Amino acid sequence: MTEHLVIQRYTKLSMTLHWLMLALFVGVYACIEIKGLLPRGHALKGVLLGGHALFGIGIFLLVWLRLLGRLAPRPAILPRPPAWQTAVAHLMHLALYGLMIVTPLLAWLMLNAAGKPVPYFEFALPSLVAVDPDQAKQFKHWHEWLGSAGYWLIGLHAFAGLFHHYWVRDNTLVRMLPKR
Ligand code: HEM
Numbered sequence: 001m002t003e004h005l006v007i008q009r010y011t012k013l014s015m016t017l018h019w020l021m022l023a024l025f026v027g028v029y030a031c032i033e034i035k036g037l038l039p040r041g042h043a044l045k046g047v048l049l050g051g052h053a054l055f056g057i058g059i060f061l062l063v064w065l066r067l068l069g070r071l072a073p074r075p076a077i078l079p080r081p082p083a084w085q086t087a088v089a090h091l092m093h094l095a096l097y098g099l100m101i102v103t104p105l106l107a108w109l110m111l112n113a114a115g116k117p118v119p120y121f122e123f124a125l126p127s128l129v130a131v132d133p134d135q136a137k138q139f140k141h142w143h144e145w146l147g148s149a150g151y152w153l154i155g156l157h158a159f160a161g162l163f164h165h166y167w168v169r170d171n172t173l174v175r176m177l178p179k180r
Pocket of ligand 1: 111143150
């Protein structure tokens with residue numbers, strides 16, 4: 001029997017990181033959305049922006065561990081989906097990894113270019129670019145654009161998982177759930 005037929009679930013590391021990442025995304029989006037609802041000058045705005053950055057940097061740090069986790073053998077989807085669906089899923093995963101790496105990186109560059117510090121607990125992240133207000137605006141635009149596109153990417157990804165589970169009735173979702 002080949003190896004991929006034996007493995008039924010992702011590794012504990014991949015599963016933990018997958019669901020932890022979801023929690024961090026909820027934190028990232030909740031903070032920025034609630035901040036947007038508060039009136040100008042509200043005391044909580046700064047706290048929420050800090051929370052947004054904290055969760056976002058958490059995503060940026062953990063994504064490398066997730067990529068490392070992908071080196072482990074992954075369980076196959078059974079019954080096997082058509083090749084086009086596998087190709088779309090690979091593209092979607094690439095886009096999601098792009099979101100987890102590029103979005104926080106753009107925020108980091110945006111704050112650097114605006115001359116603002118990027119603190120993370122006890123540490124201050126190093127400056128990657130020189131202060132340049134015009135460039136800061138560009139980075140902010142791209143960060144917000146990609147961050148907003150993330151709603152669609154994550155929404156489609158979740159929809160696909162639920163569709164496979166409840167409609168196609170294959171093991172796509174179960175592979176990412178701990179054994180009961
Ligand atoms: C995957 C991680 C992240 C996602 C998905 C994300 C998403 C977003 C979104 C959707 C917005 C736009 C809100 C709007 O249009 O009003 C935004 C704004 C912003 N983000 Fe992020 N973000 C992430 C990481 C970070 C990190 C790591 C930092 C800081 C180090 C950061 C700092 C900011 C700032 C300063 C703004 C502008 C807030 C404002 O001016 O109101 N973000 N982010």
